[in-house]
Amino acid sequence: MNASKKRIRYNKAEVRVAYVCLIPSIIGLVCITYIPMLASFALSLFSWNGLGAMKFVGFANYVRLFTADSKFYGSLLATLKYAGMAVVGSMIYSLFIAMLLNRKVPARAFFRALFYLPYVLPAMAVYLGWKWLYDYNYGFLNYLITLTGHSRIMFLDDSTLVTPSLSMIAVWLSGNLIVIFLAGLQNVSRVYYEAAEMDGANAFQRFIHITIPCMTPIIFYNLLMSLVSSLQVITPALSLTKGGPGTGSYYMCYMLYNQAFNSHKYGYGSAIAVILFVIIAIFTSILFATSNSWIFYEGDDRG
Numbered sequence: 001m002n003a004s005k006k007r008i009r010y011n012k013a014e015v016r017v018a019y020v021c022l023i024p025s026i027i028g029l030v031c032i033t034y035i036p037m038l039a040s041f042a043l044s045l046f047s048w049n050g051l052g053a054m055k056f057v058g059f060a061n062y063v064r065l066f067t068a069d070s071k072f073y074g075s076l077l078a079t080l081k082y083a084g085m086a087v088v089g090s091m092i093y094s095l096f097i098a099m100l101l102n103r104k105v106p107a108r109a110f111f112r113a114l115f116y117l118p119y120v121l122p123a124m125a126v127y128l129g130w131k132w133l134y135d136y137n138y139g140f141l142n143y144l145i146t147l148t149g150h151s152r153i154m155f156l157d158d159s160t161l162v163t164p165s166l167s168m169i170a171v172w173l174s175g176n177l178i179v180i181f182l183a184g185l186q187n188v189s190r191v192y193y194e195a196a197e198m199d200g201a202n203a204f205q206r207f208i209h210i211t212i213p214c215m216t217p218i219i220f221y222n223l224l225m226s227l228v229s230s231l232q233v234i235t236p237a238l239s240l241t242k243g244g245p246g247t248g249s250y251y252m253c254y255m256l257y258n259q260a261f262n263s264h265k266y267g268y269g270s271a272i273a274v275i276l277f278v279i280i281a282i283f284t285s286i287l288f289a290t291s292n293s294w295i296f297y298e299g300d301d302r303g
Contacts, residue, residue, distance in 0.1 A: 037277070044270035054267075061271035074247030075255045076279075078163060082251060083230035085167035090174040090226050091219070098181035099211075112182070119175030127239040130169050131156070134240075156241055159248035166236040166249060177222045184218035185211070216295040224287055231280050252276045 044061055048054040065072050101112050118126065133140050134155035142152040155165040192210045201209070212219075234253035237243050243250035243258065252272060260269025 040270045040273050043267055044274050046267045048266050049264045050266055061268045065271055071247055071250055075250045075252050078247055078250055079252045082163045082167055082233055086170035086230040087226045089167060089171040090177055093171050094174045094177035095181050098178050098185055101182055102185045115178050116175035118173050123235050124239055131240050157245055159245045162248040180222055184215050188214045213296045220291055220295050227283055228280055
């Protein structure tokens with residue numbers, strides 16, 4: 001009985017210590033995330049240029065965004081198009097590379113570092129390098145195209161090609177996804193593969209029925225992180241296209257930046273931020289709501 005009481009006291013003490021240790025993180029989360037988020041929503045109800053008096057306009061910024069801003073729907077479409085291409089491409093590419101790097105190949109550590117390197121390079125340097133690759137007159141890719149006898153391609157100046165071209169850079173930068181997939185693959189028990197091989201399953205069947213189900217928690221995490229970051233894309237537009245041509249790369253984060261920091265319409269920019277937050281929340285909610293139907297954990301008894 002005394003031992004039981006001591007255990008309860010120790011457990012309560014551990015809980016108190018845990019809460020104390022969490023206080024800095026909670027304060028940081030509140031100050032850096034929740035307060036600015038609420039302030040952004042409050043600011044979206046005002047008209048303010050950053051210097052003069054703030055004028056309360058209610059939901060006028062939202063009404064203007066949906067009814068009077070000719071670039072909003074083009075920006076929304078460009079953002080969704082980019083996110084779709086970048087997320088799908090990054091997931092397929094990173095899983096494929098991770099599976100190759102999970103095999104016993106010569107210089108495996110070197111290749112792992114090589115594929116991860118793009119993720120840690122300075123973003124502006126990466127995009128300037130790709131700008132040279134995509135250049136119409138002197139770009140390396142167009143040089144290769146001309147060698148095959150075909151006409152040059154305007155990768156960044158064609159509204160139909162700019163988003164696929166920029167999403168290709170996002171795929172190339174997905175070294176962090178490769179590392180996470182690789183860690184997940186190494187945790188898949190070899191027992192499952194050996195049992196499948198004894199039953200006569202080929203490589204494709206082992207991939208579909210063992211690798212993919214065992215990797216679904218990792219796939220979910222990478223999908224979620226990639227989706228959120230892709231919907232908040234801004235660096236390609238800032239460094240390469242300035243939102244053009246037309247609204248081809250006029251992504252919502254770039255629209256927010258342009259309205260708030262170039263045009264000094266902070267209330268209107270905050271309204272764009274709130275709408276972008278709602279869009280991200282909708283997609284993440286759908287992802288979480290459907291996750292139980294396709295995510296499997298070890299010991300899961302679902303058939």
